[in-house]
Amino acid sequence: MTSRTARLLITCPDKPGIVSAVSSFLYNHGANITDLDQHASAPEGGTYFMRLEFQTPHLDMSRQLLAQTFEERVARHYNMDWRISYADDVKKMAILVSKVDHALMELLWRWSSGALPCEITTVISNHDALAEAVGRFGVPFHVVPVNKDNKVEAEAKIQALLQGNDLVVLARYMQILSGDFVTGWPHRIINIHHSFLPAFVGANPYQQAYDKGVKLIGATAHYVTADLDQGPIIEQGVERVSHRESVETLRELGQNVERNVLARAVRWHLEDRVIVHGNKTIVFA
Known part of the structure; x- marks a missing residue:
């Protein structure tokens, strides 16, 4: 059906x-x-x-x-x-990742088991650390190094690799995409941010959470816009914690939240369950 x-x-x-x-x-x-x-x-x-x-x-x-x-x-x-x-026009999806693999592996596993209705066409990384892991799923893996001196050229290479895709997922891709890059993919780039936005925007949110003594940690999947971590939110999740948790424990707990939040957001997008209205979303999940 x-x-x-x-x-x-x-x-x-x-x-x-x-x-x-x-x-x-x-x-x-x-x-x-x-x-x-x-x-x-x-x-x-x-x-x-x-x-x-x-x-x-x-x-x-x-x-x-x-x-x-x-x-x-x-x-x-x-x-x-x-x-x-x-539904029979299957969307094509590309994934960008750096070195941390939990969000990427969750997407690849769900896709390989038929739980994500898409074709994963490629995985692009600024490091080669995950090449072997991705190769086991039969998905092409491309390395595009990025540094402060070659960012324009690197983004041009990534754009070329992304042509023909319907969706781009940042599965802990630890590079900030330029405004010009993002503009070409309106509401077609999904990022997983490892905190419960709008709290702890930017780098190292688990350290920020630890320093604040939070009792909840979370993750946020959102569409990417030119404003860092400010795009329309698709899905969020939380985990209750206490003063006993270290930064590393918070990170471990948070990564489990991240992988599930991202997978849900991606599936809802693929199933056309998300309507963007201004900087908010209506999600018919």
């Missing part, structure tokens, strides 16, 4: 009749709705969000004509920002 599934995401001003208009349109063209989530930001006059899944075997028109007709008969009337995607 998955290969026959289409997904419709909608953002528009809220007004009566949206659900009826969308569902009637799909019914009249042979689609069967199998899942629908919605959210309105206010009881009246707010913004309306919808994620809808429908089955396509009995559609009476092509995908292109369906999109064109939906725009003309429904979307334009309700001033919708919308898109339709199809």
